[in-house]
Amino acid sequence: MSARTAILALVLSALALAYAYPVRTYFGQRAEIEALEAQQAAQRDRISVLEAERAKWEDDEYVATQARIHLLLVRPGEKPLIIISDPEGAAKDAGEPYEEPAPDAGNWYEELWSSVDGADGAG
Template sequence: MPQSALARQVAILGLVLCAVALSVAFPLRNYLEQRADLASAVASQQDLEQQRAELQARKNALLDNDYVAAEARRRLQFVTPGDVVFVVHAPPLAAADDGSAVAPANTGPWYGGLWDTLTEEGQ
């Protein structure tokens, strides 16, 4: 009979350990999921803060008249009175057999082709 009492105690101890494991497993899983959600939310918030800072810097730059003028010159080829403007006319591209454009063959020296782009016929 002593073995059956020992077997009962081991079985009861096993059941108690299973109950404890089950009672801890679900809250622990929820806790770990919430920690992962919190970490992703913090990373998302940091990304948004960085994007906000970049947009604020862009906004501040656009409030600067010198920056806006420089961007207008760069993007729109804006010139102010007194600026010297050079316009270079490139020679027209010839059409190849396959329909793509190719540069015409230059028979003279390189500076002759360059000079021709700066002058127009009749001038």
């Protein structure tokens, strides 16, 4: 190997080492910029969803509907209908005796599995 080749190799390796850190920094910053742009796009989407929700609440009919659903408010002249989820209390209010439901053989998934086992054994 000649002296010129050795000096050229030394200069090229020095240049490669000199440019390695800035190039790595550049790619790291590009990745960070792309991540921040994606985050901004997600925030813009969230803002548009919230603005649409706010626009709904500016409509008087929407507010009245939400009040009817969540606060159980009714308009004058309407009769409210409240569904009771307590079967024993509902039977007592209706003046009928409460009958305990028959015990299940199991949960729905146990019934499903037993039908799969039965079908497998029948074949």
